[in-house]
Structure formats: structure tokens, C-alpha cells
Amino acid sequence: MITDNHPFNINKAGHLEVGGVDAVQLASTYGTPLYVYDVSIIRENCRSFVRTFQELGVRAQVAYASKAFSTIAMLQVVNQEGMSLDVVSQGELYTALKAGFPVSKIHLHGNNKSLEELTMAIDHDIGCIVVDNFHEIDLIERILENKNKTIHVLMRVTPGIEANTHQYIMTGNDDSKFGFNLNNGQADQAFFRLRNNRNIYFKGLHSHIGSQLFETEGLLLAAKLLFQKLDDWHTEYGFTPDVLNLGGGFGVRYTERDEPLLYATFVRELTAAVKEHASSIGIPIPEIWIEPGRAIAGNAGLTLYKVGSMKEIPGVRNYISVDGGMTDNLRPALYQAEYEGVLANKASLPAAGTVSVAGKCCESGDMLIWDLPLPEVEPNDILAVFSTGAYGYSMANHYNRFSNPAVVFAENGTAKQVVRRETYQDMVKNDISYE
Numbered sequence: 001m002i003t004d005n006h007p008f009n010i011n012k013a014g015h016l017e018v019g020g021v022d023a024v025q026l027a028s029t030y031g032t033p034l035y036v037y038d039v040s041i042i043r044e045n046c047r048s049f050v051r052t053f054q055e056l057g058v059r060a061q062v063a064y065a066s067k068a069f070s071t072i073a074m075l076q077v078v079n080q081e082g083m084s085l086d087v088v089s090q091g092e093l094y095t096a097l098k099a100g101f102p103v104s105k106i107h108l109h110g111n112n113k114s115l116e117e118l119t120m121a122i123d124h125d126i127g128c129i130v131v132d133n134f135h136e137i138d139l140i141e142r143i144l145e146n147k148n149k150t151i152h153v154l155m156r157v158t159p160g161i162e163a164n165t166h167q168y169i170m171t172g173n174d175d176s177k178f179g180f181n182l183n184n185g186q187a188d189q190a191f192f193r194l195r196n197n198r199n200i201y202f203k204g205l206h207s208h209i210g211s212q213l214f215e216t217e218g219l220l221l222a223a224k225l226l227f228q229k230l231d232d233w234h235t236e237y238g239f240t241p242d243v244l245n246l247g248g249g250f251g252v253r254y255t256e257r258d259e260p261l262l263y264a265t266f267v268r269e270l271t272a273a274v275k276e277h278a279s280s281i282g283i284p285i286p287e288i289w290i291e292p293g294r295a296i297a298g299n300a301g302l303t304l305y306k307v308g309s310m311k312e313i314p315g316v317r318n319y320i321s322v323d324g325g326m327t328d329n330l331r332p333a334l335y336q337a338e339y340e341g342v343l344a345n346k347a348s349l350p351a352a353g354t355v356s357v358a359g360k361c362c363e364s365g366d367m368l369i370w371d372l373p374l375p376e377v378e379p380n381d382i383l384a385v386f387s388t389g390a391y392g393y394s395m396a397n398h399y400n401r402f403s404n405p406a407v408v409f410a411e412n413g414t415a416k417q418v419v420r421r422e423t424y425q426d427m428v429k430n431d432i433s434y435e
């Protein structure tokens, strides 16, 4: 392994290897920038959730939050691994249908689902809609009535906890755009409406407290608060939930400072808590659902760039520029996200100094990595940036009219392109002449 931080090897040529394939070779075959995934790591990530639930003998669904990285090939892989799927838009649902994902395992999320999105979901009989607000209940009721159909729903609630990576914050007044407030009567009001509609099967509660969690504490507290509400509803109205969905956000390693928990640890602790709460309020253990996104795709993917120009500012900083940037990885510009990388063609050489990696967009803020230790850098070196598998491709954009990179899957020594690089024809294909 190249470092303890990232799960990739160096081959005999001293090159970085992904899924048993030489990364330098991939860059020359498919061009740069290039998203590359080691499919065996995607599978391992899925299995560490799915198998742990199986070992614990509880009913569960592990739904991949497809907004992290949604392409047909990716959804086929997670389906092969027995996962369910979260979608948040017609585009994500369409991709899932095109991938042949079983509709009964698709869940629709979103804080402003449109009539069209809800209609598409109901027409396709997807597994579940996670209801977010009263307007949405109106729309769902109307669609079901008109079409004489039924649907399973969960209710998204805000339990008043906000996860902030290494800590969680109790927010008294639940200042969130998502879901029904658990404590001010809104969740109860929604409960009555959902339960009293004969076309709606109300299955239980959902909460998602945030992302990049490195501890179980916030999730365990969320579970506790959800069960307090379920206890009320059980005692007063005889309601028994079929499902409890505790969301996603399981943290991954971007840099050596990140210390992710084993996914199995999250699963074990959550399951133990759910069992204990269910027994203490006297209901059967509900089916446990979770929704990892970055935990499935994040560390499985990396981005390959070609180094171009370099700028040395004596006594200040050395910049190197690569042939991508905030168009293929928006996270550094959007949330000062940090990454690590290596020169794929010099992966076994020791560092000779530090450089800062600039993207090529017309923004000073388009910096991918500050002060990265690297061997001596030359033009045409191939820089690999690790842990770009989640929210890289999915947030790619067309700033400066850069085309979106290709995506390659590598597994067991074989590489396959699963998304073609955009062409300039693609770039103007929706433009209409005005002359």
C-alpha cells in the first residue's frame, strides 16, 4: 500500500496502481483529467455495511445515497452488492431505472419534490418516498387519489441535532430546511395526515444528521430522540414502525488527519441501540435503514491530472497547475475541502519539497491542494488526487466550458471506461443559434 491513508498499491515500475491497472497507463489511454475507481473497494465498502447487518441477524436496508456518484455502471455495482438506493431527483431516478435497479429498493428524497418527480416515482412504484413537508403530502395525496394508487412513505424529521464532523450540536430550534420538526408538533400533525390516508402506508421515521461523521454519538442520540417520539405514538395511538432510517454521513479519509471509524462499528452500535430502545418501549425491532454515500464511493475513486505550467515564487510558494480543477472537483472551492495526492509516475520517490496544486479555471480560488509534499515535479507528470470518488463527478460543472472527464472502472487488472469524456459537440449540443 502506498500509504496507510489510501488503499492503493505501487507496481514494479514505481507507478501507482488502481484495481491492478497502472494509473500512468490509464492516463495515457483515456486522457486526463480522469476519474478512476477501484471497483473492489466499492464492493468492500458495500459489504462492510451489508454483511455486518447480516451477521447481526437484523432486517436492514443499506441504501447508497446516489447523489455521491450516480452513473449507470456505479448503480449496477451497488445493486450487485445487495444495496438499496436513494435518489433525490428525476435525473437520479432516471439513471437508476436505466441501470436496471430494482424499483422496490429505490427511495426518493428531497426537500422540494415537484409534482413531476413525485408522479414519476409513484408511476414506477418505487419502494418508498421519504416525505419532507406538508406541501409534499398535499401533492402525494392528490397523485394517489387521481391514479388510485398506494405508496410506502417514511417521514423525515429533524431531531434537533446537527453533526459537525468531530462533534454534534443540539439545536434547540431545529433551524433546517429539511423535514418535520420533531418537537414543535409538526411531526405529530404529519403523522395524523399520513396515517389517515388510505393510499399511504406510513412505515416510520427518517433522520439524517449530517456528513463526515467520525463518531457514533450523534447518530445514537438521534436514534434515542426518534424512539421517544415513537414511544408516544405507540402508547397513544398504537403505532408500530416497520422502519427506522438513520441516514448517512459515515466519515471517510480525505487526509491523514481524518480518522474514520470502521463502518461495521457504526452498524453494530446503531443496531444495538435500536434493539435496546425497541425493547424498552415494547415494540418489535424495526427494519434498520442507513444511507451511506461518500462511505461507498469516496475512497474508491481518485482523479488523474497532467501537470502543465509551474510557478515558483521564491520564499513564498511553488505552484503547479493541472489540466482540471474546480470543474471536476468543486469541493475545495466550495467548502475548503482538503485532499492528498501523489505523482502516479513517481509514486515510489520520496518528497523533494512541497507544491500547491492549482486548477486551470479563471478563479484564484481554484486550488485543489495547498502545500502537498511531492518528489521533484516536471511538466507531464501525472498527479493522482485521492478520495475524489464521492461528490467529484456528481458536482462536476462546465465553468470555462471545460468538458466533464471520462470515468474508468478498474478491477482485477482490467480497466473499462464507464463514462465517455464529453466532447466539444456535447458542450454546444443544446445551444441554439441566434442569427
Ligand SMILES: *Cc1c(COP(=O)(O)O)cnc(C)c1O
Pocket: 065, 067, 068, 109, 208, 210, 211, 212, 247, 248, 249, 250, 291, 292, 293, 294, 295, 390
Ligand atoms: C447526502 C445524504 C446522505 C449521504 O451523505 P454522505 O455523507 O455522502 O454519506 C444520506 N442521506 C441523506 C438524506 C442525504 O441528504
